[in-house]
Amino acid sequence: MAADPLGATTLTVGVLGGTGDEGRGLARRLSLAGHPVIIGSRQAGRAAAAAAGCGGGPLLSGAVNHDAAIQADVVIVAVPWEGHRDLLTALAEPLAGKVVVDCVNPMGFDSRGAYSLRVPEGSAAEQAATVLPDSTVVGAFHHVPAGLLLDPEVERVEMDVLVLGDDRAATDLVIGLAGEIPGMRGIYAGRLRNCGQVEALTANLVSINRRYSAHAGIRVTGVWPPLR
């Protein structure tokens, strides 16, 4: 594993819950950027089918979540919120010593639209850090619409990824990863204790999408990191 983001092309990326739209979308884009990516699922067959069907190219494969966690250098968590704690608790040992990137949005829907769910630990990422004391947890990729990631006609994903965490090397690594997807830029956006509102902002983007029939994302204005 390369600790330097400039060496990020050598990373093997695992995507837990990678058969969902967001997981497949990130797996697709990161494998197209040159990373070996392993989609994880509870069933190896479903993982292999997702890897074969999302247009990600030869670097993309599937495995059960446990094997994806063991083989990867960096592990993205893209499971539904309902299964978040249990899955990570079960995988604490294979995830030990690794960078774990949580992109889960605790969110509910009712007749008035989307709303954020209150999380006892403050955020999904902080819950991950609680149940994975031997991993380095980073929050990122919360706002990237799966529809854009999966669309073969979208060459550039024109938005920023807010990256949160308490370990500088780990957040730099994820900022580097995000920056390898054309159009995308990773921006450091604070410590893990400020991740709850970033996750919850997804409910606002759902409201924006509904009002404007859009695939909304965000850009941070006024900062210097250049786009590729």
Next chain:
Amino acid sequence: MAADPLGATTLTVGVLGGTGDEGRGLARRLSLAGHPVIIGSRQAGRAAAAAAGCGGGPLLSGAVNHDAAIQADVVIVAVPWEGHRDLLTALAEPLAGKVVVDCVNPMGFDSRGAYSLRVPEGSAAEQAATVLPDSTVVGAFHHVPAGLLLDPEVERVEMDVLVLGDDRAATDLVIGLAGEIPGMRGIYAGRLRNCGQVEALTANLVSINRRYSAHAGIRVTGVWPPLR
């Protein structure tokens, strides 16, 4: 008062707590956009001095908060979070029947930087709605750096304003107001119950500013409302 955002140039705007940086900045830009603006303060003299000193032009004046609330069609709340509930409770009567735009960010600072404060009502805007049952509360202007608003060399404030509320006419009105500041665009971003994370995101922008030495704001990508 014009209910149609296209007629927003006829609105008189009050800014409660308008002697702070954010209040003076908004008062300055909205008066330059052609609105009569009244900066409110606890002391009339301080309000008048703030109005005279922020470069806002002849449409800008000062008054005590109570008079600013009475005279204005739309009232922006830009007080420190600590005084938020008490001030609004005291002004419930003059604010009745009006659109109240809350831009307050409940936030704390410690040695590790900024962090969002938990608000019993969910957000400052929902607290305002609770203590102002006869007003129409909108959340907006949370992320606009005062330094840019007050800088005479900044002609265009290049960022979006997320506008939240449960009343379509009121959110449209505020979207129109935001859009009159050159470079700025108002975007509907959900109901008031989703305002807490928008307020709290300011802590992330503080973190971004610290890391990148920036005046960070946000743009929403992928939506159609054009910039002026």
